[in-house]
Amino acid sequence: MTYPQPTKSSPQPAPRRRPVGPLDDTDPGVHRGVLAADVPHVDVRGARIPALGFGTWQMTGAECARAVEDALELGYRHIDTARMYENEAAVGRALTASGLPRDAIFLASKIWWERADADGVRASVHAMIRDLSVDHLDLCYLHWPNPDVPLRETLEAMRALQEEGAIRHLGVSNFTPTLLDEALRIAPITALQVEYHPFLAQDDLRRLCQRHELALVAYSPLARGNVHGHPRLKAIGERHGKSPEQVTLRWLTQQHHVAAIPKASSRAHRAANLAIFDFELSAEEAQAISELARGERIIDPSFAPEWEQ
Numbered sequence: 001m002t003y004p005q006p007t008k009s010s011p012q013p014a015p016r017r018r019p020v021g022p023l024d025d026t027d028p029g030v031h032r033g034v035l036a037a038d039v040p041h042v043d044v045r046g047a048r049i050p051a052l053g054f055g056t057w058q059m060t061g062a063e064c065a066r067a068v069e070d071a072l073e074l075g076y077r078h079i080d081t082a083r084m085y086e087n088e089a090a091v092g093r094a095l096t097a098s099g100l101p102r103d104a105i106f107l108a109s110k111i112w113w114e115r116a117d118a119d120g121v122r123a124s125v126h127a128m129i130r131d132l133s134v135d136h137l138d139l140c141y142l143h144w145p146n147p148d149v150p151l152r153e154t155l156e157a158m159r160a161l162q163e164e165g166a167i168r169h170l171g172v173s174n175f176t177p178t179l180l181d182e183a184l185r186i187a188p189i190t191a192l193q194v195e196y197h198p199f200l201a202q203d204d205l206r207r208l209c210q211r212h213e214l215a216l217v218a219y220s221p222l223a224r225g226n227v228h229g230h231p232r233l234k235a236i237g238e239r240h241g242k243s244p245e246q247v248t249l250r251w252l253t254q255q256h257h258v259a260a261i262p263k264a265s266s267r268a269h270r271a272a273n274l275a276i277f278d279f280e281l282s283a284e285e286a287q288a289i290s291e292l293a294r295g296e297r298i299i300d301p302s303f304a305p306e307w308e309q
């Protein structure tokens with residue numbers, strides 16, 4: 001089917017102040033590599049989720065494999081894919097080619113909502129593991145809620161796979177506060193993945209995630225490129241020698257229990273997005289970015305739930 005085109009342990013540790021790598025003079029703010037150890041983690045419910053991950057939507061085949069391999073070389077250790085992206089085999093090739101031990105990588109994938117019935121869940125997870133050439137997923141989300149399948153059926157099927165060792169942690173994506181509340185009453189959810197960027201506030205979901213000690217993983221964290229050149233983000237970035245994209249990713253990952261998974265098809269962008277842990281936004285700057293929220297939801301397909309915010 002066609003997917004619509006357009007839409008930390010607590011408290012947050014102080015950022016490291018030491019320089020994390022050489023700067024490229026021709027592209028201020030871009031740097032060539034970050035030690036994976038310099039990326040903070042969101043530690044929730046026994047999961048250790050790198051706060052900055054690499055999104056792979058709309059990358060397939062050799063281009064995807066090259067991008068993921070390069071991301072791993074740059075220092076990314078959290079890779080986000082999905083059954084629907086049709087790139088799991090490419091991601092798997094990159095994981096193998098990286099030579100990294102499996103437990104060095106936090107690998108997340110998603111079950112497409114049309115396979116939310118118990119048999120669909122089991123078949124999807126087995127297919128993911130096969131295509132990714134791994135023996136388990138670190139995090140498996142239900143990609144979107146499915147109103148035609150009882151949530152209990154989906155989550156209990158995911159829970160059984162967790163008990164069998166195929167999935168380490170359970171997640172849900174594109175859930176409203178009401179649906180997340182319901183999910184939490186059924187199964188031990190570790191992470192919620194939702195659209196979150198300066199133009200779309202997620203206060204209710206953030207509060208819920210904090211109350212239940214879940215990670216909130218921000219997808220489309222750069223508003224699919226729309227943060228580029230925004231005057232306020234640009235002005236704040238200039239104070240720190242960073243781009244609007246870097247300021248946005250720092251704003252997200254400075255928040256309690258929030259991780260972000262930007263996608264970037266160029267190496268320069270991939271490197272820049274990782275070079276965000278050597279500065280810190282002040283409370284005033286973070287507040288000024290939060291005030292940019294204008295209800296701009298980019299990912300809103302026909303099968304989306306009724307959003308509550």
Ligand SMILES: NC(=O)c1ccc[n+]([C@@H]2O[C@H](COP(=O)([O-])OP(=O)(O)OC[C@H]3O[C@@H](n4cnc5c(N)ncnc54)[C@H](OP(=O)(O)O)[C@@H]3O)[C@@H](O)[C@H]2O)c1
Pocket residue numbers: 007054055056057058080081143173174193194218219220221222223224225228243245246261262263264265266268269270272273299
């Ligand atoms: N759960 C869900 O339903 C769902 C939905 C959407 C997305 N996601 C996940 O979230 C990931 C990220 O979201 P997204 O792909 O929608 O959008 P995004 O990460 O917000 O934005 C990607 C866009 O920003 C550009 N970009 C990246 N870094 C940049 C930089 N440093 N400077 C300037 N431009 C930069 C990219 O350009 P280049 O590509 O040219 O570098 C690309 O055009 C996806 O890949 C996917 O893994 C999940």
